[in-house]
Amino acid sequence: DAGVTQSPTHLIKTRGQQVTLRCSPKSGHDTVSWYQQALGQGPQFIFQYYEEEERQRGNFPDRFSGHQFPNYSSELNVNALLLGDSALYLCASSLGPYAGGTDTQYFGPGTRLTVL
Amino acid sequence: KNQVEQSPQSLIILEGKNCTLQCNYTVSPFSNLRWYKQDTGRGPVSLTIMTFSENTKSNGRYTATLDADTKQSSLHITASQLSDSASYICVVSAGYSTLTFGKGTMLLVSP
Numbered sequence: 001d002a003g004v005t006q007s008p009t010h011l012i013k014t015r016g017q018q019v020t021l022r023c024s025p026k027s028g029h030d031t032v033s034w035y036q037q038a039l040g041q042g043p044q045f046i047f048q049y050y051e052e053e054e055r056q057r058g059n060f061p062d063r064f065s066g067h068q069f070p071n072y073s074s075e076l077n078v079n080a081l082l083l084g085d086s087a088l089y090l091c092a093s094s095l096g097p098y099a100g101g102t103d104t105q106y107f108g109p110g111t112r113l114t115v116l
Numbered sequence: 117k118n119q120v121e122q123s124p125q126s127l128i129i130l131e132g133k134n135c136t137l138q139c140n141y142t143v144s145p146f147s148n149l150r151w152y153k154q155d156t157g158r159g160p161v162s163l164t165i166m167t168f169s170e171n172t173k174s175n176g177r178y179t180a181t182l183d184a185d186t187k188q189s190s191l192h193i194t195a196s197q198l199s200d201s202a203s204y205i206c207v208v209s210a211g212y213s214t215l216t217f218g219k220g221t222m223l224l225v226s227p
Contacts, residue, residue: 004159035217042120042205042217043160090159104150105215107159 002027004093004108012114013081021076021111025093031055032074033105034066035090043090049074050097078113086115118143120208120218128224133196137221139189139206147209151180151191154203154220163191163204196225 005024013019025032031050035043045058049068068074072093078085089112092105123138141149148167152160164173164180166189172181177194193200203220210216 040219042219044217045215088157092159104162104165107152107161109159110157112157 004091004106006089006091006108006111008111009109010112010114012116014116015081015083017081017115018077018079019081019113021078021089021091021113022073023076023091023093023108024073025091026106029093029095029106030072031094031097032068032072033092033094034074034076035092036060036085037088037090037110039087046076048097055097081115083115086113088112118208118210118216120206120216122204122206122218122221124221125219126222126224128226129196131196131198131225131227134192134194135196135223137191137193137204137206137223139191139218141187141189141206141208141216141218143187143208143210143216145210146184146187149180149182149189150207150209150215151178151189152205152207154205156202160205193223198225198227201225 007022033048034046037043046060047057048055052068063079065077088110090110091108094105120141129135150165151163154160163178166182179192182189201224203222205220206218207215
């Protein structure tokens with residue numbers, strides 16, 4: 001049973017460019033959440049996708065957008081990259097959109113994005 | 117504003133020793149509290165999850181406690197091993213909304 005997978009593992013971009021990160025949820029999970037984790041900080045919630053719709057969103061600008069596909073996989077897109085976007089981007093999957101439930105969120109290994 | 121504060125920020129202990137990490141939260145309405153272990157450059161892995169009615173939960177050498185009255189939690193690690201070196205993150209959920217993450221405690225277990 002594959003867990004949460006993310007691609008690519010590492011990525012280097014320059015300011016102003018656009019980037020797409022990908023996530024496949026754990027088998028049986030239908031909800032994907034994206035987080036940004038700066039060095040030395042805890043993860044910050046970006047948004048959550050369920051039933052191919054953005055259900056919740058954290059305090060991130062519109063440059064951050066996403067998509068969920070019918071097979072529950074998801075993409076995170078960041079436009080007009082800034083130096084401050086350099087971070088580890090984590091994807092987490094769960095069954096159902098209710099983060100308050102006791103179902104554990106399973107995290108992927110993350111994508112390390114470096115913006116030069 | 118929902119907040120999760122963890123202490124200490126970092127900790128160094130000798131292999132075989134015990135340690136306790138602290139988490140204070142101001143999250144309402146409280147739903148559950150989770151402790152995650154995150155190895156450097158990897159995604160967090162769940163250790164324990166506790167609801168309002170639970171005040172202790174163990175996972176091997178890891179024991180988490182929860183005091184919902186004082187809004188405090190602790191994670192106790194027994195007989196530490198080198199592989200315990202990681203960041204330990206406290207996460208609290210409010211109702212059915214998003215999770216609030218602490219910044220984590222960086223633990224280094226020294227031989």
